[in-house]
Every structure is written in structure tokens, then in C-alpha cells.
Amino acid sequence: MNQPTQSIESDAPTINPCRIIGVLDDGVSGLSGLMLDHIRSADLVIGGTRTLKLFEQIFASDCQTFDLTGKLMQVPEQISDAQAAGKRVVVLATGDPLCHGIAGFLQSRLCIEAFEILPNLSMVQLACARLGIPWHELKICSVHSKDAGEWDRAKGVDHGLYPVLHAAQHHDRMAIFTSPQNCPARLARMLVAQGLQDDFQMAVVEHIARDSERLITDLSIMDAADHSFAEPNMMLLWRQSTKPNDVHFGLPDDCFHQRKPDKGLITKREVRAVSLARMQLRKDSIVWDIGAGSGSVGLEAARLATDGYVYAIEKNEADAAISEHNRRDLGVHNYHLVHNKAPDGLDEWPDPDAVFIGGSGGNLGDLIRLIMGRLKPNGTLIMNFVTIENLSVATDTLKELGVSWDVTQMQVSRSRPILHMHRFAAENLVWIISAQQTKDESQ
Numbered sequence: 001m002n003q004p005t006q007s008i009e010s011d012a013p014t015i016n017p018c019r020i021i022g023v024l025d026d027g028v029s030g031l032s033g034l035m036l037d038h039i040r041s042a043d044l045v046i047g048g049t050r051t052l053k054l055f056e057q058i059f060a061s062d063c064q065t066f067d068l069t070g071k072l073m074q075v076p077e078q079i080s081d082a083q084a085a086g087k088r089v090v091v092l093a094t095g096d097p098l099c100h101g102i103a104g105f106l107q108s109r110l111c112i113e114a115f116e117i118l119p120n121l122s123m124v125q126l127a128c129a130r131l132g133i134p135w136h137e138l139k140i141c142s143v144h145s146k147d148a149g150e151w152d153r154a155k156g157v158d159h160g161l162y163p164v165l166h167a168a169q170h171h172d173r174m175a176i177f178t179s180p181q182n183c184p185a186r187l188a189r190m191l192v193a194q195g196l197q198d199d200f201q202m203a204v205v206e207h208i209a210r211d212s213e214r215l216i217t218d219l220s221i222m223d224a225a226d227h228s229f230a231e232p233n234m235m236l237l238w239r240q241s242t243k244p245n246d247v248h249f250g251l252p253d254d255c256f257h258q259r260k261p262d263k264g265l266i267t268k269r270e271v272r273a274v275s276l277a278r279m280q281l282r283k284d285s286i287v288w289d290i291g292a293g294s295g296s297v298g299l300e301a302a303r304l305a306t307d308g309y310v311y312a313i314e315k316n317e318a319d320a321a322i323s324e325h326n327r328r329d330l331g332v333h334n335y336h337l338v339h340n341k342a343p344d345g346l347d348e349w350p351d352p353d354a355v356f357i358g359g360s361g362g363n364l365g366d367l368i369r370l371i372m373g374r375l376k377p378n379g380t381l382i383m384n385f386v387t388i389e390n391l392s393v394a395t396d397t398l399k400e401l402g403v404s405w406d407v408t409q410m411q412v413s414r415s416r417p418i419l420h421m422h423r424f425a426a427e428n429l430v431w432i433i434s435a436q437q438t439k440d441e442s443q
Contacts, residue, residue, distance in 0.1 A: 017113070018079050018089040020097045020106070022120030023047075024209040027054045035118050039090055044082045046075060047092030055092065075102075076109040083114065096122035100142040100177050124175045127205040127234040130215050139171035143182035151190035156336045157309045161190050168196055169333050170306060172239040184235045188224040194333060197221040200237045206230040248303045249276070256294045256326050259319060266294045267358060267384060270412045271430050275382050276300060278408075278434045279354040284308045286376075288352045290342045290367065291315075291359025295323030295335075298356065302335040309334045311349045315341040315361050343370050351376050357383040364390060368397045368435075375437035383433040391431050398435050405435040 019038045024030040031039075039045065040058050046066045047055075059065070066078050075091070082089045096119040097103035103117055128135035141164050148160025156162065164187055167174050178184055184204050191197055203217045207230055219227055250273050259265045267275065275297060281287070285305040289298030289312035302310040312335065314320040320339040327335055338345055341361050355371050357364075371381050385391045391407070398405045409431055413424040 016083065016086070016088050017116040018083065018091060018106075018110075019116050019118060020091045020093055020103050021118045022095050022097050022101075022122075023051060023054070023092050024095065024120055024126075025054070025207065026209045028058060030120065030209065032118075038088075038118070039092075041088055042090040043087035044078070044089045045092065046078060046089070051092045051094070072102075072105070076106060079106070079114070080110060094123065095120055095126075099124060100140065100144065123177065123208055123234050126208050127175060127203075127236055130205055130208075130213075131203055131217070131236065133173070133236065133238070135175065137173060139167045139174045140177075141167050141174055142177040143187070144177040144179045145182070147179075147181035148186075150186065151193055153193070153336060156311075157334070161187065165190060165194060165333050166307075168194075168200070168237065169331070172243060174237045176235040176237070178233055178235055180231050183231075184229050184233065185225055185227055187235060188221045188227075191221050192225055195328060198240070200239055203236045204229050204233050205236075206233045208232070208234065246303075249273070249300065251296070251300060253296075255330070256296045256299075257322050257329070258294050259322060265319065267297050268412065268427055270427075271384060271410055271432065272297055272300065274408065274410065275356060275384060275432055276304065278380065278432065279356065279382050280380050281305050281354060282308070285353040286350050287311070288346070288349060288355040288371070289313070289337075290355065290357045291361070292323050292337055293319050293358055295326045295337065297358060298323075298337070299326055299330055299332050299335060301354070301356070302332045303330070306334070308353075310336070311352075312337040313340050313342050313345065315339070315359075342367055346370065346374075351379075353379050355379070355381045357381070360390070364393045365397045368394060369401065372401055372403055372435065372437060377437060379437040381433075381435040381437070383435075385431045385433070386428050391433070394433050398433070403435050404438060405433060408432040408434070 021035050021038060036058065039055060040060060042063055044064045044066065045059060046068055049067050049069045052065055052067060068075050079089050091102065093102045097117055098119065099122045107115060124135055124140055143161060143164060145160065151161050152159060161182065164176060176187065200221060202221055202224060203215065206214045250269060253266055253269050256266055281301060281304045283306055285308040287301045287305060287308065287310045289310055292298050292312040292314040295312065298310045298312040314323060314337060317339055320337060323337050343363065351374050353376050357367065360367050375381060383394055411429045412427045414427065415422045416425045
């Protein structure tokens with residue numbers, strides 16, 4: 001016989017949720033009655049210096065405050081300790097706490113159930129309303145963090161401003177949360193440095209929801225690079241004309257500048273297509289391009305791995321310059337090339353998901369050993385050779401390392417006009433070697 005179910009009552013105290021309340025610079029007038037009641041009855045109110053000052057007149061007489069300015073990492077502990085003591089906690093956040101706000105940070109460190117979120121209008125909504133711009137298709141970025149320093153393309157994806165550059169490559173409209181250091185002028189200087197100053201229009205909304213609010217729309221990006229903007233502010237960018245829907249794979253050889261008079265130092269389209277296919281690129285792949293030449297493989301890889309990054313190296317100064325020229329022409333920003341001879345400098349690059357070797361500079365065996373030691377699990381090394389000697393060195397080294405590999409031989413012929421007819425002209429025979437890193441991630 002089934003026993004009757006008994007209800008079990010827990011002696012654990014019910015924890016009051018921490019209320020994260022979105023506020024604006026218009027202070028008390030911008031909040032609902034419920035929001036104000038939570039603030040008035042709080043035992044602990046957490047917020048930035050300016051925000052606490054805005055609401056101090058309605059705090060309870062025995063209310064404690066915690067200024068999180070410069071102490072963000074201490075906030076989860078402050079909340080946890082206060083809740084354990086049965087206190088009512090309020091966190092004052094700007095606008096919508098879930099739109100590049102503090103809520104996500106706190107939820108990642110304390111359980112979601114520990115919070116109740118009462119949002120306000122977001123800064124994005126307000127800035128777009130001032131301009132009359134629909135915001136449902138905006139790419140929202142934030143550089144409201146530590147001082148990133150002036151833009152340095154050599155740092156690539158590791159630079160704090162890179163998310164804005166990445167967004168500018170793929171989106172037509174952007175809203176950017178700025179900071180006193182990572183200000184609109186600094187972002188404008190980055191766009192100028194990347195040659196994007198004529199691609200976008202910009203606007204800045206200063207002091208949103210204050211009596212001193214100001215909308216600035218009459219500055220070009222070039223002028224904004226030297227302009228001082230009042231804090232806090234939000235920056236909006238929109239493209240002057242729609243970005244063309246470019247081809248990402250299988251670009252013709254004549255899309256790339258090549259060395260002259262020795263024109264032809266390029267991985268031809270058919271070989272390039274097979275090599276890229278064998279690299280098994282994903283949207284976020286990290287790629288190494290060693291012996292970049294004209295840059296055709298690495299640049300096309302960058303266009304495929306839109307959220308990834310390509311690190312390239314080329315020992316010939318003229319070829320390195322040509323590769324950089326091609327990068328600018330194609331408008332690729334997730335690609336950085338250094339003029340050097342591999343393996344010098346490779347220790348500074350992150351471990352790759354895929355590597356392409358188009359030239360080894362006589363260090364082929366050592367390069368293969370280094371790469372197979374750095375490849376991520378299930379990563380791929382692709383090599384192109386036109387000489388039997390390099391093919392032999394590569395296969396012998398891969399056998400020595402005991403990794404999985406295969407060789408594809410490609411012989412391509414292209415049609416050429418002859419009088420009123422056409423003939424086939426053979427391109428160089430190429431061997432494509434593919435090697436896979438299959439080591440276990442736990443090793």
C-alpha cells in the first residue's frame with residue numbers, strides 16, 4: 001500500500017531577494033512607486049558614488065550604503081552577507097541592469113533566484129529616441145570597463161576596443177556604452193586609424209536624462225577624434241551606405257595584389273579553396289598563416305572565421321607590404337601580419353585551431369614539431385608544397401610525431417584563348433598535406 005505523502009517544512013530562513021533597480025539621472029522622478037518603496041525600506045543600498053548621491057535623501061535613517069566605485073568585485077560578498085543576516089538589499093544600476101549592466105555580473109556569481117530586477121529605460125533606448133533611430137537592429141557594444149589605452153592594431157583581439165572594430169566590420173548600426181577613458185574621441189581615433197572614418201556617421205548624447213543633456217550630431221569622425229565630450233555619454237554609429245554583400249570564399253586571384261615582376265607568388269584559387277576546406281574553419285577559429293606571401297589564404301580565412309582571428313607572418317619585406325595592402329583593400333580587420341621569419345614571435349600568439357604553411361624558410365621540420373605541440377585538440381595543419389624535397393621532410397616529420405596525416409595531389413589546368421579557340425594551360429602541380437591534432441584535451 002502506498003504511504004501518504006508527508007509535507008516537510010524547512011527551518012531555513014526565507015531570503016529576501018536583492019532588488020537591482022534601474023535608475024536614471026533624473027533621480028526620484030524617474031522611478032515608479034514600487035521602486036521607491038524598495039529603496040526607502042532597504043537596509044543596505046549599493047551603487048556608484050553619483051547614483052548614491054542622487055537618492056540619499058530617501059534612504060532610511062539606519063540604512064547602510066556601499067559605494068561600489070573601484071570595488072565591484074566586493075559587491076557579491078556584500079550582498080551575500082547582508083542576505084544571510086536577513087537584511088533587505090537594493091543595488092542601484094543605470095538604465096536597464098540587464099543591458100551591459102551589473103545584473104549579469106552579479107548573477108554569474110550568485111544564483112539568479114537571489115535577485116529581483118526592476119529595469120528602467122536603457123541608455124540605448126533613450127539615445128535612439130533622441131535621434132529618432134529604430135534600435136531593434138542595433139549592435140550594442142560596451143567599452144565601459146578598464147582603460148584600454150589608445151588603439152594598437154598589433155594587439156588585435158586582445159585590445160579592449162577591438163569589439164567595437166569587430167562590430168563595425170559586420171554591422172550597419174551600433175550603440176556604444178563609453179567610459180571616461182574609452183571615450184568617443186578615442187573610438188573615433190581608432191576608426192580613423194583603420195580607414196573607416198568615411199564609412200560611418202556618428203552622434204553622441206551627453207548627460208542623458210539630465211537638465212544638461214546635449215545631442216551632438218554635427219561632427220565628422222575625423223573631427224570627433226580631437227573633440228572633448230561631457231561624461232557620461234553614449235555613442236551611436238550608422239553606416240553611410242549599406243555594406244556590400246561580399247563573397248567570402250573562392251575569391252579570384254586578381255582580387256589580390258601580387259609581387260611584380262615575379263607576379264604569381266600566390267596560392268591559386270583552386271588550391272586555396274581546397275586548403276581552406278581542409279582547414280575546417282569555424283566562426284571563431286584562431287588561425288596561423290606562416291609564409292603569408294600575398295596573404296590570400298590568411299585573408300580569406302579571416303573572412304570565413306568572422307569571430308576569430310588570423311595571425312600571419314612573412315619574412316620577405318615586399319611580400320609583407322603587399323599582404324597589408326591586400327588587407328586594407330578587402331577591409332579585413334581580424335587579421336594581423338608581422339614581418340619576421342618563423343618561428344620567431346610565434347610564442348606570443350594564442351594556440352591555433354588551424355595553421356597554414358605556405359613557406360617555411362628552411363625550418364620546415366622544426367616548424368611542424370612546434371605547431372603540432374601548439375595546435376588545439378582536433379586542430380588542423382595544412383601545408384602546400386611544389387617540391388619533392390619539402391614533401392619528403394614534411395611526411396617524415398609527421399611520421400616521427402605519430403600524428404594522423406594525408407596528402408592530396410592537385411594538378412589544375414586552366415583554359416587559355418588561342419586565336420578564336422581555347423587550349424588548356426597547366427598550373428604547377430601542388431601537394432596539400434593535412435595533419436590533425438587528435439590529442440585528448442585532458443592530457
